[in-house]
Amino acid sequence: MTLGLSLGVVVGYLLFALAVGLVAYRVSEATAEDYYLANRSIGTVVLLFTTFATLLSAFTFFGGPNLAFAAGPEWLIVMGTLDGVLFAVLWYVIGYKQWLIGDRHGYVTLGEMLGDRFGSTGLRALVAGVSLLWLFPYVMLQQMGAGEALVGLTDGVVPYWGGAALVTAFMILYVVLAGMRGVAWTDTVQGLFMLSVVWIAAAWVVSAVGGVGAATGAMLDARPEFGGFGGGSYTPGFIVSTAITIAFGVTMFPQINQRFFVAKSGETLKRSFVLWPVLVLLLFVPAFMLGAWAAGMPIEVPEGANVLPVVLNEYTPAWFAALVIAGAMAAMMSSSDSMLLSGSSYFTRDVYRPVINAEASERREAWIARLGVAVFALAAFVASLFRPGTLIEVGDTAFSGFALLALPVLCALYWDRTTRTGMIAGVLVPQVAYLSVVLSAVVGAVPTLPRTVAGGWDVALGLMVLSALLTVGVSLVTAPTADGDASRFAVAGD
Amino acid sequence: MSRSRRDLVWIPTFAVLVAFAVPWPLWGVDRVVAGLPVWIWWHVAWLGLCTALFSLFVRSGAWERGMGRGRESGPGSALGGDRP
Numbered sequence: 001m002t003l004g005l006s007l008g009v010v011v012g013y014l015l016f017a018l019a020v021g022l023v024a025y026r027v028s029e030a031t032a033e034d035y036y037l038a039n040r041s042i043g044t045v046v047l048l049f050t051t052f053a054t055l056l057s058a059f060t061f062f063g064g065p066n067l068a069f070a071a072g073p074e075w076l077i078v079m080g081t082l083d084g085v086l087f088a089v090l091w092y093v094i095g096y097k098q099w100l101i102g103d104r105h106g107y108v109t110l111g112e113m114l115g116d117r118f119g120s121t122g123l124r125a126l127v128a129g130v131s132l133l134w135l136f137p138y139v140m141l142q143q144m145g146a147g148e149a150l151v152g153l154t155d156g157v158v159p160y161w162g163g164a165a166l167v168t169a170f171m172i173l174y175v176v177l178a179g180m181r182g183v184a185w186t187d188t189v190q191g192l193f194m195l196s197v198v199w200i201a202a203a204w205v206v207s208a209v210g211g212v213g214a215a216t217g218a219m220l221d222a223r224p225e226f227g228g229f230g231g232g233s234y235t236p237g238f239i240v241s242t243a244i245t246i247a248f249g250v251t252m253f254p255q256i257n258q259r260f261f262v263a264k265s266g267e268t269l270k271r272s273f274v275l276w277p278v279l280v281l282l283l284f285v286p287a288f289m290l291g292a293w294a295a296g297m298p299i300e301v302p303e304g305a306n307v308l309p310v311v312l313n314e315y316t317p318a319w320f321a322a323l324v325i326a327g328a329m330a331a332m333m334s335s336s337d338s339m340l341l342s343g344s345s346y347f348t349r350d351v352y353r354p355v356i357n358a359e360a361s362e363r364r365e366a367w368i369a370r371l372g373v374a375v376f377a378l379a380a381f382v383a384s385l386f387r388p389g390t391l392i393e394v395g396d397t398a399f400s401g402f403a404l405l406a407l408p409v410l411c412a413l414y415w416d417r418t419t420r421t422g423m424i425a426g427v428l429v430p431q432v433a434y435l436s437v438v439l440s441a442v443v444g445a446v447p448t449l450p451r452t453v454a455g456g457w458d459v460a461l462g463l464m465v466l467s468a469l470l471t472v473g474v475s476l477v478t479a480p481t482a483d484g485d486a487s488r489f490a491v492a493g494d
Numbered sequence: 495m496s497r498s499r500r501d502l503v504w505i506p507t508f509a510v511l512v513a514f515a516v517p518w519p520l521w522g523v524d525r526v527v528a529g530l531p532v533w534i535w536w537h538v539a540w541l542g543l544c545t546a547l548f549s550l551f552v553r554s555g556a557w558e559r560g561m562g563r564g565r566e567s568g569p570g571s572a573l574g575g576d577r578p
Contacts, residue, residue, distance in 0.1 A: 077537050081515035084541050088548065089508050092557065100561060212529035220526070228524035229517060229533040239516055270557055274549045277541040285538070289530075492562030 006153055006322035013326035014170050017334065020186045021174050048272040051259050052279055053187035054250075054338060056194055056331035057138075058145020060283065062306040063391030065291025069307040072226040073292035074234040076284055078242050084280035086247035091273050094251050094406070095260040097413050099269055100491040102261040109342075110257045111350035114412060118420040119483020121354045126424065127405065128350035130431055131254050134401035135343045136380055138253075141394045142332040143168055143384035145306070148391075152309030153325045156302065161385055167333055168381040175337040175344075176370045187338070190331045195283060197327050201312060201320070202286035208315040209297065218296030226292060238456030242396065245460045248406035249399030254342035255335070340377060344369040388442065397438055400460035404430045407468040411475070416486040418471065421478040426471030430463040501556045511547065515540050 060079075068075045098113065107113040110131070115124025143164040150163030209215050220227045230236070250256055263269050287308075294301075294311045301310050308328075312321035348369045353360060360368070388394065408426035412418045437459060440449040452458055480486070517536040525532045551557055 073531065073534065076534065077516055080537055080541060081512070085515040085544050086512050088544070089512060092560070096557070097561060100563075213526075216526060216529050216531070224524075227526065227531050228522050229531065230521045243516070270552045274545060274552055277544040277548070281538060281541045285534075289534075 002318040003154055003157055005318055006325075007158070009319060009322035010150070010153075010326040010329065011166075013323070013330055014166070014333065017186050017190065017330040018170065018174055018177075020189060022177060047259065047263050047268050048275060048279065049188040049191035050338070051256060051272065052191045052283075053331060054253065054256055054335050056187075056191060056283075056328075057335045057395075058142050058149075058328075058332050058391055059395040060287060061328040061332070062145045062149060062308060063141075063395055064284070064288050065294070065308045066306055066390070067392050068288045068291035069294050069301070071233050072223070072231075073288060074229065074239070075291075076288040077229075078234075078239055079246075079284050079288070080281060081239075082243035082247040083250070083284075084277040086243060087250055088273055088276045090247060090251045090406075091269070091276065094410065094413065096266070096269055096273075097489075097491065098257070098260040099263055099266065101413075101489055104491070105488060108258070108261060109254075109346055109349055110252070110409070111346060114409070114423065115350070115354075117412060117485060117488045118423055119481060119485065120420050120424075123420060123423055123427075124350045125355050126427055128346040130405060130427065131252070131346055131402070132343055132376075133431075133435075134398045135254060135339055136376070136383070136398075137394050137401075138398040139171075139336050139339055139377060140380040140384045141391055141398070142171075142336045143381050144387060144394065145332055145391055146329050147384065148306045149309055149325050149329060151302070152305035152307075153313065153322060155313075156305075160387075163329075164381060164384050167329055167336075168377050170333050171336045171340065172374050172377050174333065175340045175373050186330075186334045190327065190334055194327050194331050197324050198283065198286045201316065201324050202290055204320070205290060205293070205311060205315045209293070215293040215296065219293050220296070222296040226295065233456070235456035237452070237454065237458075241452075241456065241458035241461040245403040245458055245464070246396070246399040248464065249401070249403035252402040252405040252409065253339070254346055255338035258342045258345070336377075340373045343376060344373050347372050396458075400458065401431070401434060401438075403460060404434055404463055404467050407464055408471040411468065411471045413489060415472075415475075416489075417475055417480075418486075419475040419478045420481050420484055422471045422473075422475030425474040426467045429470055430467040433466070434460060434463050498559055501559055504551060504556055504560070507547065511540075511544050515544070 064075055064079060098110075101107065101113060105113075105116065107116070109128065111124040111127035114127055115121060146167035147160040147162070147164035150158040150166070151160050206212055206215055209218065225231055230239075260269075263272075290311055291307055294307050297311065297314070299310055299314050301307050309321065309325050312324055316324075348365050352368055353365065357364075389397075405427060408423055411426070412423060437449045437451060440446050441451070450459065453462075515537065517533040517540075520533040520536055523532060527535055
């Protein structure tokens with residue numbers, strides 16, 4: 001009975017989100033610019049929430065509380081610092097600069113912007129290819145999160161693959177039907193919905209266990225080490241390298257980076273920048289504290305399930321628990337859609353058209369984009385069935401991969417002397433190195449290379465330094481190519 | 495000119511805002527205040543401070559001047575640069 005109710009709420013909510021997308025599709029124009037960028041007409045609230053929605057992923061809703069449950073509430077500090085503060089600063093340094101440049105030259109993707117600046121189709125395709133590569137584990141992460149969420153909600157009656165398959169199906173349907181305008185609209189609705197619902201959930205659970213003080217007290221009785229800041233897996237090395245790799249990585253995520261081109265006005269970016277730290281805090285405090293408090297609750301978290309659904313099942317009515325999970329899944333679906341959509345524009349604009357088939361008609365391009373999304377999502381679904389790591393591990397891998405792009409891009413944005421060869425070396429070498437580290441853990445035949453050194457320092461952080469050194473060093477010893485044009489990135493005056 | 499030079503103070507300001515969003519001085523401290531570990535309150539207050547200072551950064555015009563688009567950089571630099 002409750003099982004039917006839970007599933008009904010979940011599927012019903014996913015259908016509702018799909019309907020919102022379809023309405024948005026109806027009002028959109030059928031051009032590529034509208035499909036990908038909603039005609040660059042996105043205002044403050046929608047921009048803020050559509051960026052915010054990218055935080056509304058399995059990484060936040062399930063991975064974060066799971067980690068807080070297992071290792072302590074310090075995760076709140078790590079995520080708050082990187083997302084609330086460091087990302088906000090990068091939002092200005094990278095985002096606003098990109099907006100100014102994109103506004104002048106009409107760029108839609110990062111690869112397009114860099115390719116044009118350096119007169120290099122190869123660089124354009126390389127940036128797009130690298131982005132698509134790391135997008136794969138992040139889409140997979142959403143499917144893993146959805147699978148685990150339904151296991152937790154239904155006590156294992158719905159198998160892991162069932163939840164993952166459900167969210168994959170909706171992802172494909174949605175993105176093929178709606179485009180950026182649809183995604184931006186549901187992102188806003190869902191962002192507001194999830195923000196309220198997470199607070200209601202926290203209030204509900206906290207009042208059931210006797211207040212905030214009692215929840216913290218029970219947590220400290222069960223896990224006294226949760227009270228002190230730091231310790232356990234939270235070493236300074238872990239905190240610093242996680243915060244830096246994720247914050248820089250987030251700016252290079254296709255769906256985030258493309259947001260830097262969609263704002264209607266500079267005012268929109270300013271307002272979002274100011275509100276960002278508070279908005280981030282509003283989401284993370286209840287979500288992660290619920291996970292940490294759960295350590296002191298008399299609950300049993302099954303192997304491979306997420307802690308949040310278990311807590312909700314225990315302390316809130318079945319319909320409410322189902323609603324939160326449905327909301328979280330819909331939010332994950334919608335952030336996956338942003339990713340898939342941006343990914344498909346990277347593929348068609350930066351790889352397919354310039355490299356494979358320059359004469360493709362608009363119709364053919366749109367068709368290829370949608371087919372690409374379906375293939376990509378299905379492949380990620382298959383990979384998610386192997387569950388190659390925890391949600392945090394898989395997410396962190398993707399973030400670090402993207403982070404390796406950030407410093408070369410910063411160089412290109414601010415240093416006129418950057419050359420094409422410098423960019424290619426700065427992007428390619430660290431990517432190959434990091435990919436070897438990641439793959440060595442997956443491929444059994446080779447020894448596994450360490451991901452962290454000397455007490456939690458991530459090797460990706462070292463590779464970020466390498467990417468900057470290579471970009472600067474190689475640029476200094478090579479001459480700018482004739483096709484390059486540094487003035488393309490000039491934004492002063494006008 | 496002096497205005498742009500004063501803007502440089504934002505660089506260390508941002509560095510401090512990022513660095514101490516992590517409550518390093520409270521490393522290992524396990525006091526509970528008002529139901530939560532005290533270092534969580536530090537973080538909450540710090541992010542509030544960030545929003546206040548970010549807002550000052552934007553309102554003072556340093557946001558535009560930082561990109562070389564200040565009022566000093568010539569006519570036509572509509573602040574905010576709205577799209578037509």
